[in-house]
Amino acid sequence: MDEIKRRRTFAIISHPDAGKTTLTEKMLLYGGALHLAGTVTARKNQRATASDWMELEKKRGISISSTVLQFDYAGYRINLLDTPGHRDFSEDTYRVLTAVDAAVMVIDGGKGIEAQTLKLFEVCKRRHIPIFTFINKMDRPSREPLELIDELEKVLGLKPFPVNWPMGNGADFRGVYDRMTKQAHLFERTPGGAFKAGVETAGLEDPLIKEKLDAVSYRNFIEEVGMLELAGTAYDQEAVLSGEVTPVFFGSAVNNFGIQLMLDGFVEHSAPPGPRDASIGSVAPETPAFSGFIFKIQGNMNPRHRDKVAFVRVCSGKFTRDMSVHHMGDGRKVRLSNSNKLFGQERETVDEAWPGDIVGLVGHQDYKIGDTLTENPAIVFDEIPRFPPECFTYLTNPVPSKSKPFKLGLEQLMLEGVIQQFFPKDAPGSSTLLAAVGPLQFEVTQYRLEEEYGVKSVIEPAPWQFVRWLDEDGAAQLSSGMIHLGDNVRLGADSAGNPVIFFPTPWALKYFGDTNKKITLYELPLKTQPA
16 A cells, blocks of 8 residues: 555544543554553553553543554554543643644533533534544443534534444443444453454344343334434545544444544544645645655653654655655754654654654644744745643742742743743742643743652642734833723733733723724734744
């Protein structure tokens, strides 16, 4: 199979606790990448989940960083990007979604579509990313399957195509019926879900199905499958790839029910890497010149090495280790020598990579999120979305002798896009004003400063909820002192020196806009700001 055509690069998105990290682990199990799949609920006696590498993640049982996992399955090369499940880390997830060709949306069968799922779905929709849906936790009491399918269409505007259908519900869940092959797959539970589930297959009329299900479950199952067949909707591959139709799979990730069917369906029906928009127009993956963009930077993934990994999505051509490319962030040529494939915390040297692959480049200090690396300097990608911060806090170093590692740690975290730094006018000199999309990022900042740089810090709340950027004319008018700003409204600058204004409440922001019509406020900086 052609190297580009066999690539499948996707992210898993979900609301927290829908089972995203568990599904990631089970895909690794079925892909042969883990003989023993760690689960979020049983970490004390088993290895920690491979995709959750940060110590804080293991302690809290949540994913708060994005991880890249690569494995081979059925002749395909899978690049699986595990994303943060916590809503405070949605900006990191949005960046990851720029690097994928498809998404698997995990929905809790008992809860249906939840707030974070909806938010992430909107990002996929804007980017026309094909979405495959996995309705999870069918081994627990769940909502009616027809109700869940209906919700996908009503809430998300997606046309669902159930590839398989659940047989039973909750404790009576016995398997799924594959509508494409007309075969029922009856699963056997495995101890702790640590190994592949045993499967028996049977036709719809086989007495074995009636044997396995109680009378009510059997009757409901036969009626629902009949209704789906009467609806007569045919599978439409083109509509799937355009993001209009979502193939739907049912199962239980923790018990390995339905994982292989979902994985088989995904690799068969999702698309290989496609063209990307760039400064010169559309860049096809078959374009001979290598090109890619940095969508994530992560420092200190291995505590033994004080280094930084830049994650590059390969978009065209072929990557080879030691190649020289143009770094469009500063215009210089760089040699890509220290290239790695990342598996959680583990690293393996990468000698070559193709469009769709993710390469970790170690040790380059000048890389920033959004930078293009290319053999053809005419190619520049503009893929990375920016979002205005919603939370603000003052961070103080209580130990003056630790000022150097404190500064170094903050610089690293700002490069990673975890936090932003601002400079309010007349702010206390000993404190640093930080901003983020969600408050948990401040906790991570404190934790990582102490764990990775040996620096304790103190957090104090800042009085603002909003920051807006100003153009030169607006900044000049406000600096003149002729305009009354209002209580707790403050002028300042971002880390690139761009003028900003801080507002403490939605009312203060609206009042300022209503009374100063000639001053334009911007949600994002007009000049490029370090990510």
